[in-house]
Amino acid sequence: MRVRIQSSTIKGRLTPPSSKSMMQRALAAAMLANGDSVIHNPCKCEDADAATDIIQRMGSVVTKKENSLEITSKVSEAPKSIHVGESGLSLRMFSPIVALKPEEMEITGTGSILNRPVQNIIEGLENLGIECENPGKGFLPIRIKGGYKSNFAKIDGSLGSQFLTGLLMALPLRKEDTTLKVSNLKSIPYINMTLDLIKHFGIEIEHENYENFQIKGNQIYQPTEYTIEADWSSAAPLLVAGALKGIVTLEHMNPDSYQADKAILDALQKCGASIAWEGNNLTVEKKDLNAFDFDATHSPDLFPPLVALAAHCVGESRITGVHRLEHKECNRGVVLKKEFAKLGVRIRIEGDEMIIPGGDVQGGLAKSNNDHRIAMALAVTALASPSPIEIGQHECVAKSYPEFFTDLRKIGGGVAQFYFDSQFV
Numbered sequence: 001m002r003v004r005i006q007s008s009t010i011k012g013r014l015t016p017p018s019s020k021s022m023m024q025r026a027l028a029a030a031m032l033a034n035g036d037s038v039i040h041n042p043c044k045c046e047d048a049d050a051a052t053d054i055i056q057r058m059g060s061v062v063t064k065k066e067n068s069l070e071i072t073s074k075v076s077e078a079p080k081s082i083h084v085g086e087s088g089l090s091l092r093m094f095s096p097i098v099a100l101k102p103e104e105m106e107i108t109g110t111g112s113i114l115n116r117p118v119q120n121i122i123e124g125l126e127n128l129g130i131e132c133e134n135p136g137k138g139f140l141p142i143r144i145k146g147g148y149k150s151n152f153a154k155i156d157g158s159l160g161s162q163f164l165t166g167l168l169m170a171l172p173l174r175k176e177d178t179t180l181k182v183s184n185l186k187s188i189p190y191i192n193m194t195l196d197l198i199k200h201f202g203i204e205i206e207h208e209n210y211e212n213f214q215i216k217g218n219q220i221y222q223p224t225e226y227t228i229e230a231d232w233s234s235a236a237p238l239l240v241a242g243a244l245k246g247i248v249t250l251e252h253m254n255p256d257s258y259q260a261d262k263a264i265l266d267a268l269q270k271c272g273a274s275i276a277w278e279g280n281n282l283t284v285e286k287k288d289l290n291a292f293d294f295d296a297t298h299s300p301d302l303f304p305p306l307v308a309l310a311a312h313c314v315g316e317s318r319i320t321g322v323h324r325l326e327h328k329e330c331n332r333g334v335v336l337k338k339e340f341a342k343l344g345v346r347i348r349i350e351g352d353e354m355i356i357p358g359g360d361v362q363g364g365l366a367k368s369n370n371d372h373r374i375a376m377a378l379a380v381t382a383l384a385s386p387s388p389i390e391i392g393q394h395e396c397v398a399k400s401y402p403e404f405f406t407d408l409r410k411i412g413g414g415v416a417q418f419y420f421d422s423q424f425v
Ligand SMILES: O=C(O)C1=C[C@@H](OP(=O)(O)O)[C@@H](O)[C@H](O)C1
Pocket: 020, 021, 022, 089, 159, 160, 161, 162, 165, 186, 187, 190, 300, 301
């Protein structure tokens, strides 16, 4: 199935889905807290389902209520395997967590996660004395025989923050203290989110400049109630839709969020869109849009919606941080260049910079490459395109935002859906 989006005027109010990053962390923390926790406003998407399945396999009982999840956690026997679905975060966060258990456990996944390297997880765990096997030779599956033996490790943060998130969640449960020396950490705001969330569950970690983490052992996760915020990563394409073609108000947004992708506001401001807050309601409205420069090194998931924005600005926009895109659901730098070329936009990549000429969008056929953020970016690009854009493999939005096309339609997006029975682009 593919979807066709045509030029449309945007006008409306929405609440974006709850944060999948916070949701997966909250599920892990609730599992680590022996007792009853409640997650309010849970996120419903495939990555959240994967994390829910993992904690259930690890022995937590999850009960769905109206707009909450009750999680009863208890010490239980380790399963033989866990399945992370397509979630990079669940893979990298739960690996160090399951390594607290001495039993051997296999970690598997499906789809795009099978093309994402696991070497840095293995190296990091081995530095802490964990035995790992990797029948997938650099990719999933991996087998972990847990039991941390070392109190010190050097961690390479250059590929991202997710593995460090897992270590920061797991290591406070050791008997011993641990010191981590982290080099070249990327996606830093995600670590702030982790530290804030575990603090809510009673865990304290100190660090100097995101390089030297002192993790006290013998800490205890306290069962608690936790409310998941609206997702700034899912909000980003909706805000770009407002900036390109009308006006959109997003409700229940936290202006003080730790989420990295709140930085979309900086880019919208730089290009000249109108931004207004009223309490927790955020309104973005179209104005004349000019090219902008933006550093997305620490908020890499903003690249796709920012490319959609830049493609309709006057002039050439420059986004830094291309090296952060290689190991996402697809190689996002390469795929953005290839798919936007099909629509008339000749993106250039020079070193770590992506240069996007504005004003060349023609419309046409493009595919998501099974990447939810690319599918959403193509959809909002279409709102201001002279001819419609058809998007193949658009169902992949279910990874983070299953209702994306329904919501886009609610605010005026001209979304038509139809079946197609043979090979597509
Ligand atoms: O911790 C998280 O929730 C995430 C961290 C980022 O990954 P990296 O830390 O690998 O850059 C981001 O791209 C991902 O979508 C979610």
